[in-house]
Amino acid sequence: MAHPPVTPEDVQRLKTMIGPDHVSTGPSNLDLHSRDESYHPPRRPDVVVWPQCTEHVVAAVRLAADKGYAVTPWCAGTSLEGNPIPVAGGIVLDFTEMNRVLEIRPDDLQVDVEVGIQYRELNDQLRRHGLFFPPDPGAWACLGGMIGNNASGVRTVAYGATRDCVLGLEVVTADGQVLRLGSRAIKSSSGYDLVRLLVGSEGTLGIVTRATLRLRGLPPEVLTVVATFPTVAAACAAVGDMIRYGLNPAALELMDAAVVAEINRDRDMGLDEKPMLFLEFHNVNDAALESQYEMVAGVLDEHGAVRVDRGIGAEERTRLWEARHGALESIKRNHPGRSVLLVDACVPISRYADMVDRAKAAVAAEGVTGFFWGHAGDGNLHLGLLFDPADAGARDAVQRVNRSVVAHAIAAGGTCTGEHGVGVGKLGFVEAEHGPALEVMRRIKAALDPGGILNPGKMLPPG
Ligand SMILES: Cc1cc2nc3c(=O)[nH]c(=O)nc-3n(C[C@H](O)[C@H](O)[C@H](O)COP(=O)(O)OP(=O)(O)OC[C@H]3O[C@@H](n4cnc5c(N)ncnc54)[C@H](O)[C@@H]3O)c2cc1C
Structure with missing residues (x-):
């Protein structure tokens, strides 16, 4: 159109x-x-x-x-x-500029916001009430964009993605009506769930102006652990067991040795340049955290962790998480003039190690440079593929790796994008992932935006 x-x-x-x-x-x-x-x-x-x-x-x-x-x-x-x-x-x-916190209701663990607020600013305001909004995409994202993309982050493994933390929305429709969707109840069986439809719709079905968010209490005790492994495969196996045994990590992040080296180079972190897991555990008191950690230590040991650092203080914890959140930026800064295609495939946890293996094979077969990290506890791989944007051959090579990893993820029951959304970059994968349901999505789009004016060219490939 x-x-x-x-x-x-x-x-x-x-x-x-x-x-x-x-x-x-x-x-x-x-x-x-x-x-x-x-x-x-x-x-x-x-x-x-x-x-x-x-x-x-x-x-x-x-x-x-x-x-x-x-x-x-x-x-x-x-x-x-x-x-x-x-x-x-x-x-x-x-x-x-629509960035106000409208009402905090500590007793209900809820807040109403205008969607231009940054989630970090929101969390600064919530801290004094002992509360936080868990999804944390790392970049300086705002709620409207997090709702648009159904963003998640390092604590999604414990607290869910943005979609799991939104109770209600104020939305302007394509014909200029204002709708209030959802309620303040934490569950409902009433009507179609338009809140969940709108979250993750990338601004293609309606424009969100306000949101009612579900909050969590700040954890009384936090334990951060950094574990290094001889191989990525060993780290992935530890991730699988940690989830399967119900050890409830609040964060479970993987980085390969190359990513750790990039972070060291950019931020002078002094981390061991080996495959690494960043883990965090939240619990009610020290004793509970200690008994939780005993089982975690057993899993790390069983999978051959070569070094485990715990007892990391609040300042160092912040430094580590900032480095982890900034991994992509570190890679970009270390390689000026290069672009990064970031694969964001996500699979059931039992298929994670296999996806990483196959992705490594695809990177080697194409002879490109790939950096592996991701929200391993969610089965979400981030594979950063470095290329020279002026070199058509290099662009094609990284796209071949991208297609191969995504095809594998979809065949394994997963998705082309765990959190970054379709945008324009993943349009080519939507049909393979959704099959005939794509037609239903097109009908929903036509019903809510018959003129096709809302963020055209995104989410659905041309029909
Ligand atoms: C270094 C780095 C690390 C990142 N790490 C993560 C991560 O860990 N997890 C993750 O999920 N993402 C991550 N991202 C991606 C990005 O930060 C998230 O997708 C974030 O949610 C985007 O928010 P934003 O405010 O920048 O939105 P924008 O980029 O401005 O918009 C995002 C989408 O939402 C739509 N939108 C914006 N406002 C509205 C509105 N009011 N109503 C309806 N639709 C709207 C837009 O049209 C667009 O489609 C990362 C990005 C960077 C650069």
């Missing part, structure tokens, strides 16, 4: 409705909203709008619906698959 460019008269109309300071066609603002953190090519929108309230979103969407303009919601722009790139031009709605 073609979308016309926004006319100067309609830019003026947006300025009148929303305020001249909140609407820009300046080249630097268009550039800032033309690319995310991925290797996908940029595309400028025609105009960027910073709504200050839901009514501003309604006004912009109604104008877009009337004229057939594309509308792409935008939060921090940290996506890794081109999810917020306005590939059809049009209007970008940047939510970073």
Whole structure:
């Protein structure tokens, strides 16, 4: 579906409705909203709008619906698959100025927010109530983008992904209606679950303005463990057992020796350059944590861990998690001029070790440079494939590895993307993964957005 460019008269109309300071066609603002953190090519929108309230979103969407303009919601722009790139031009709605915490209800472990708030800022405000919002994608992401992508993070193994932590949404539909979805109850059997449909829809079904989030109590005791292994296979086997035996890690992250070396080089961490697991355990008191750890130590030992560091203090813990969260950035900084294609396949935990093996074989067969890490406790592999964007042969080689790993993940009952979303980068895998259900998805899209104005070109391959 073609979308016309926004006319100067309609830019003026947006300025009148929303305020001249909140609407820009300046080249630097268009550039800032033309690319995310991925290797996908940029595309400028025609105009960027910073709504200050839901009514501003309604006004912009109604104008877009009337004229057939594309509308792409935008939060921090940290996506890794081109999810917020306005590939059809049009209007970008940047939510970073709708960033208020509206109400914290500590007794219900809930909070209402505007979606432009960063999750780190939200957690700073929640800390004084002894609460936190668990999904932590690491980058400086905002709630709207986390909801858009159904983001997860290092603690998803214990607390779930964003979808598991959203109870209600305020949504502006493609024809400019405002809907309130879900409730404050932590469970419900009423109606179709439109909250779960909207979370992870990448702004293609509706634009989220507010959310009611489910919180958790801050854990009284935290234990962080760093374990090194002789091989990635041994580390993967330990991960499988840790999950199977119900040892309840709050985080269970894998890095191969090459990733540890990249982090050391970038951040001077002094870590052993061997396959490594970062683990975290949360419990009610020291004694409970100790007995939990006894079993963990048994598993680490059984799988030949060569070094286990525990008793890591709060400061060092923060340093380790920042390094882990920043692994991709470290790789990029260490290899200027290179791009990274990040595979995000996810499989049932019993198939994780096999997926890693096959991915290693695919990397070796193509002779490319690959860095292995990921949320191992969730069965989620991140394989960073380094390539020179100016070299067509290198681009093709990393795409062949990508296709081979994803095909294996789907055949193993998994998915092409555990958390980064489809965006533009995974469009080619959606049909293989969903089969005839893709047609149902297309009908849902047509019902909710008949003009195809909401973030066009994402999530569903052209039919
Ligand atoms: C170094 C690094 C590490 C990362 N690690 C992780 C990780 O561990 N786990 C993980 O899940 N992701 C990770 N990511 C990817 C990214 O940070 C997440 O997907 C994050 O949720 C994106 O949030 P954002 O605010 O940047 O959203 P954006 O990139 O701005 O938008 C994301 C999607 O949501 C849509 N959207 C934005 N606002 C709205 C709205 N109001 N209503 C409806 N749709 C909307 C956009 O159109 C887009 O499709 C990482 C990225 C980087 C750069």
